[in-house]
Amino acid sequence: MVATVKKAGTDLHKAVNSMEIKGKIAIVTGGSRCIGRAISLMLAKKGVQIAIFDLDEDKGKKVSSEIRELGRNSCFCKVDISSTEEISCAVDKLKNDFGTPQILVNNATVDFAVRKGGIEDITESIWDKIMAVNVKGAFFMAKKIFPYMKAEGGKIINITSVTAQTGSVFGQIGYVTSKAALIGMTRALALEGAKYNITVNAVAPGLVRTELLGDRVGKEKLAEMVKNVPLERPAEMEEVAEAVVFLCSNDYMTGQTLYVCGGSYFS
Numbered sequence: 001m002v003a004t005v006k007k008a009g010t011d012l013h014k015a016v017n018s019m020e021i022k023g024k025i026a027i028v029t030g031g032s033r034c035i036g037r038a039i040s041l042m043l044a045k046k047g048v049q050i051a052i053f054d055l056d057e058d059k060g061k062k063v064s065s066e067i068r069e070l071g072r073n074s075c076f077c078k079v080d081i082s083s084t085e086e087i088s089c090a091v092d093k094l095k096n097d098f099g100t101p102q103i104l105v106n107n108a109t110v111d112f113a114v115r116k117g118g119i120e121d122i123t124e125s126i127w128d129k130i131m132a133v134n135v136k137g138a139f140f141m142a143k144k145i146f147p148y149m150k151a152e153g154g155k156i157i158n159i160t161s162v163t164a165q166t167g168s169v170f171g172q173i174g175y176v177t178s179k180a181a182l183i184g185m186t187r188a189l190a191l192e193g194a195k196y197n198i199t200v201n202a203v204a205p206g207l208v209r210t211e212l213l214g215d216r217v218g219k220e221k222l223a224e225m226v227k228n229v230p231l232e233r234p235a236e237m238e239e240v241a242e243a244v245v246f247l248c249s250n251d252y253m254t255g256q257t258l259y260v261c262g263g264s265y266f267s
């Protein structure tokens with residue numbers, strides 16, 4: 001992370017320990033399972049302390065205890081990120097009981113069963129639900145954390161999707177729209193954060209081999225989807241997590257989206 005060095009009346013921004021994320025505190029939303037769990041575990045392996053913000057208490061507490069077994073501090077906070085009130089209470093409590101977060105990974109998303117479907121399937125309430133979690137939730141998490149990061153800098157990483165560029169074979173119009181919004185939000189926040197050494201970037205996975213992939217997609221559809229990926233396989237969750245770790249460690253990239261999609265889209 002970056003420190004600001006004052007010299008002879010001038011602010012010189014100087015990279016200090018730019019690759020050092022050890023000891024930092026990260027919030028990972030949606031960290032209870034799949035990609036969020038992989039991100040949490042990989043950050044923990046790099047020495048980061050992890051606060052999981054998720055609705056799924058049983059799974060989230062298990063991930064937290066896996067992290068503690070790795071020798072890192074971790075806690076689980078049951079939070080519905082579509083509620084600004086819940087976000088506010090949870091972050092304040094975290095700050096008092098655990099410490100001030102320097103990293104935020106906005107990873108949570110509404111369930112596939114909710115977001116699946118195209119223009120004919122999506123009702124107003126489904127649309128609102130998708131936007132409330134994927135866009136509003138991510139924004140208000142960032143807004144709440146922002147003042148805490150202003151003093152010493154920080155990293156915000158939004159998990160979007162390659163479907164923001166390509167569309168989805170499942171329709172998922174609300175989801176795709178929300179993921180495209182996250183890319184715009186990443187750029188706008190990057191400009192706001194720059195003067196405080198807060199970098200804001202996004203990671204856009206393509207198809208990922210999560211524990212739920214088979215159930216969600218089905219074998220036949222999966223084979224067809226893999227054929228359209230130049231690298232001819234889904235990403236492993238750890239490959240997405242590696243991109244997050246990189247963005248947490250780099251001080252000079254901001255407003256960018258890293259596509260972890262096996263070549264299915266070139267930015």
Ligand SMILES: NC(=O)c1ccc[n+]([C@@H]2O[C@H](COP(=O)([O-])OP(=O)(O)OC[C@H]3O[C@@H](n4cnc5c(N)ncnc54)[C@H](O)[C@@H]3O)[C@@H](O)[C@H]2O)c1
Nearest residue numbers: 030032034035054055080081107108109159161205206208
């Ligand atoms: N799985 C993929 O193939 C894939 C591909 C591209 C992008 N992504 C993106 O990666 C991220 C993770 O995907 P995943 O497949 O691991 O997701 P997932 O559906 O398996 O997990 C999402 C997590 O978010 C939590 N969550 C949902 N609503 C919440 C709320 N209101 N408040 C707090 N937590 C909430 C869930 O409980 C769950 O633990 C998402 O942003 C997704 O859009 C995934």
